[in-house]
Amino acid sequence: MAACQVNEWLDEYNDYMLLFHMFGDRTYLDEAEEIMKSMEIYVGRMLRIEKLNLASVPVIWS
Numbered sequence: 001m002a003a004c005q006v007n008e009w010l011d012e013y014n015d016y017m018l019l020f021h022m023f024g025d026r027t028y029l030d031e032a033e034e035i036m037k038s039m040e041i042y043v044g045r046m047l048r049i050e051k052l053n054l055a056s057v058p059v060i061w062s
Contacts, residue, residue: 005042006039006043009042012031012035013032016028016031016035017032020032
């Protein structure tokens, strides 16, 4: 998973939430929600890919 991309999204999310709390402008909240949706989609895809990769690894019983 590209941790730097997730970190950037989290930074942006936190920035927009701070602006929303400071100024009460709904536009900032909308932007924060959009970032969260994008991050959820991205992380979901990465988890599915990881699950597929783990499913293809043979299990060795000891």
